[in-house]
Amino acid sequence: MEGNIFQVIWFIIWGLLWAMYFVLDGFDLGVGMLLPFVAKDERERKLAYTAIGPFWDANEVWLITAGGATFAAFPKTYAVMFSALYLPLMLILIALILRGVALEFRNKVESPFWRNVWDWVFFVGSFIPAFLLGVAFGNIFKGIPIDQNGIFQGSILSLFNVYGLLTGLLFVSFFLVHGAVWLSIRLPDKELKKKYANLAMKLWWVELVIAVIFLIATYFYTDLWNNYFKYVWLWIIPLLTVVSLLLIPVYLKKEEYWKAWFASAGTIFFATYFGIGGLYPRMFPSSIDPSYSLTIYNASSSLLTLEIMTIVVIIFVPIVLAYTFWVYKTFGQELSTGEEY
Amino acid sequence: MDAVLLSRLQFAMTSMFHFLFVPLTLGLSILTAIFEYLYIKTGDEDYKTAAKFWGKLFLINFALGVVTGITLEFQFGTNWRYYSEFMGDIFGSLLAIEATLAFFLESTFIAVWFFGWNKLSKGLHNLAMWLVALGSNISAYWILTANAWMQHPVGYKINEELGRAELTNFWAVITNSYAIHEVLHTLSAAYILAGFFVLGISAYHILRKTHVEFFKKSFRVAAVWTAVFTIFLIFHSHFQASDVAEKQPEKLAAMEAQWETQRGAPWLVFAIVDEANERNTLEILPIPKLLSLLSYHDPNAEVKGLKEWPRDERPPVAITFYSFRFMVFLGLWFLILSIWAYLKRNEPERHPLLLKLLLWTIPLPYIAIQFGWLVTEVGRQPWIVYRIMRVSEAASPVPVSFIWISFISLLVLYAILGIVDFYLLAKNAKLGPDAVK
Numbered sequence: 001m002e003g004n005i006f007q008v009i010w011f012i013i014w015g016l017l018w019a020m021y022f023v024l025d026g027f028d029l030g031v032g033m034l035l036p037f038v039a040k041d042e043r044e045r046k047l048a049y050t051a052i053g054p055f056w057d058a059n060e061v062w063l064i065t066a067g068g069a070t071f072a073a074f075p076k077t078y079a080v081m082f083s084a085l086y087l088p089l090m091l092i093l094i095a096l097i098l099r100g101v102a103l104e105f106r107n108k109v110e111s112p113f114w115r116n117v118w119d120w121v122f123f124v125g126s127f128i129p130a131f132l133l134g135v136a137f138g139n140i141f142k143g144i145p146i147d148q149n150g151i152f153q154g155s156i157l158s159l160f161n162v163y164g165l166l167t168g169l170l171f172v173s174f175f176l177v178h179g180a181v182w183l184s185i186r187l188p189d190k191e192l193k194k195k196y197a198n199l200a201m202k203l204w205w206v207e208l209v210i211a212v213i214f215l216i217a218t219y220f221y222t223d224l225w226n227n228y229f230k231y232v233w234l235w236i237i238p239l240l241t242v243v244s245l246l247l248i249p250v251y252l253k254k255e256e257y258w259k260a261w262f263a264s265a266g267t268i269f270f271a272t273y274f275g276i277g278g279l280y281p282r283m284f285p286s287s288i289d290p291s292y293s294l295t296i297y298n299a300s301s302s303l304l305t306l307e308i309m310t311i312v313v314i315i316f317v318p319i320v321l322a323y324t325f326w327v328y329k330t331f332g333q334e335l336s337t338g339e340e341y
Numbered sequence: 342m343d344a345v346l347l348s349r350l351q352f353a354m355t356s357m358f359h360f361l362f363v364p365l366t367l368g369l370s371i372l373t374a375i376f377e378y379l380y381i382k383t384g385d386e387d388y389k390t391a392a393k394f395w396g397k398l399f400l401i402n403f404a405l406g407v408v409t410g411i412t413l414e415f416q417f418g419t420n421w422r423y424y425s426e427f428m429g430d431i432f433g434s435l436l437a438i439e440a441t442l443a444f445f446l447e448s449t450f451i452a453v454w455f456f457g458w459n460k461l462s463k464g465l466h467n468l469a470m471w472l473v474a475l476g477s478n479i480s481a482y483w484i485l486t487a488n489a490w491m492q493h494p495v496g497y498k499i500n501e502e503l504g505r506a507e508l509t510n511f512w513a514v515i516t517n518s519y520a521i522h523e524v525l526h527t528l529s530a531a532y533i534l535a536g537f538f539v540l541g542i543s544a545y546h547i548l549r550k551t552h553v554e555f556f557k558k559s560f561r562v563a564a565v566w567t568a569v570f571t572i573f574l575i576f577h578s579h580f581q582a583s584d585v586a587e588k589q590p591e592k593l594a595a596m597e598a599q600w601e602t603q604r605g606a607p608w609l610v611f612a613i614v615d616e617a618n619e620r621n622t623l624e625i626l627p628i629p630k631l632l633s634l635l636s637y638h639d640p641n642a643e644v645k646g647l648k649e650w651p652r653d654e655r656p657p658v659a660i661t662f663y664s665f666r667f668m669v670f671l672g673l674w675f676l677i678l679s680i681w682a683y684l685k686r687n688e689p690e691r692h693p694l695l696l697k698l699l700l701w702t703i704p705l706p707y708i709a710i711q712f713g714w715l716v717t718e719v720g721r722q723p724w725i726v727y728r729i730m731r732v733s734e735a736a737s738p739v740p741v742s743f744i745w746i747s748f749i750s751l752l753v754l755y756a757i758l759g760i761v762d763f764y765l766l767a768k769n770a771k772l773g774p775d776a777v778k
Binding site: 063072076 | 412415418422425426433436439453457500509744751765
């Protein structure tokens, strides 16, 4: 099949949907991972739940949309990727189900035991998607053992290699910082804010160390950097990632939490595009033979479908972004005591 | 058990479980929005409480609908890889459009509604629930259009070189008459389910004389609503069935256990199907010429029998036939009961028998809807895309052990969630308006 511009456009949109998912659900997952360990009393826990309550469900839709868009624009990638990564994906989905019901059911019954159970379910349901999505993307960056028919030839355990685990940890550290910063925006009282800002600061150092190791390891384990050596202008992406990352502590120190959150969001957003930019034009590289890789050219939909989907995106994604923005503006400010649900 | 059968079981289990929650979402969102609208219009605080009370039950149900929907979006890839490759060009875009147009809308505004009681003006707050209703109903349209394409593929060509179906006419796909029928049928069935849900819970409280005046108001609205959609559905079903007769004659033959091709075919009220010997052991009350009349609007029209098709192109007859019969009987029961409720809507407390029947009818629309899906999906077998691709060609090359793991895990998880959800619904329903004070 000959290449066309819509395949490139859809590759960029594909990256955008994943990036939006990581940026938006990232802080929900981060809060979920932090909650049982750092939120001490019931009031603080309830506040933490309320801090993400109005947002998590819509945030998760970005994942559904990323899945749907993969299906629509690159059906072969959708088919091969999700069947090759069958068990990890099922585990992620089950975890997300648990996360969702924990959020909905936890405060429906007044019993400390009931709540405690759901708090842990919430933790597991947040940690598994964060970590496994990282492991999955790490392996995609590295290449997946798929044969010429797109059939997975490795073992599931082989996905948990050094680079896969490192990417998993990277995702977890991204989301932990992101979640902690979000809580310092949303929680009331100077004291609580300070607590989570300090926590974010400590976690930021972890994030920084893992990010540096990741960037170096990427050079040795993958060929993502090749595109960056080939197209110099692409350096803007890693550059923006690093700048965003370095801005997080600056704003945290100034107690400008919204700005710190945007810096963290930028880190996640551009880091996602760092991976996407390195993959181009591949979507699901084969580690057995590069010619078995799925690319935007051999996996895409017909031109007509891509054109129709482009029109849908041009009309409706701005509408979605507009009301999403309105919701964050209306519900995203600092909570006041008594507002917890 | 092989990967195909196991994947089918998993898909059937996850989609049927998902569809325990979807219909109530579709209907109760609108009813909740109506109650809130009545509050704004009349200033009657009871309607505000009604919106909060039914809204709370809505939310408990909605949560499970959302989380069980996640697996469905990805299962086409995990378990039906070759299907996804073959027709993702058409089917995938419908799913993606559904997410973009509908899921964002409902998921965003349900939170706005829940968290916005003190933050928004009355009108804007009510609008949030109308948008939830709009989002979930739009979602039904897109996913049913996708399903209808598997039943009656239109607007495509087969690209031999790439071995896949490709879109040629998007308009034809989204105005597929099969889809329009499915949408009308599914939405009205969902509205009926939600109507009986409200009627049944209201009946429970009226019977026990708790919050009688409060629940009579809900009862009145739901009685009108349920009767309207039940009458509509019964009429519409006739046109839908004759559309199936035209587009999927072997499905119709299985729905009716019609083995032989026949002019002036009768409609069987019931029968015992003997699939192995290609006959019915017992036929109860055959109504002369009715099947021909219903299917083709001509009492002497020819109805094709199952024997016209080779065995490996016929759907399973017994499941399709029994499911269809039970659905029809339940539908007639809903017609009688909803008209009765409509007639007594102003003084339901004087009709304890009606109230008891309404209470016990709560689960029946759920059952009817599951039967309906069995007819639709089992009746399409052995095809995954009607007459284009077989189910057996579609499954992913995944080890059977993996599918066992996911199937058992999902089954256990869903069983637990189902129990917890039922417990929470029952607990809050019994509390009545006290649950939201």
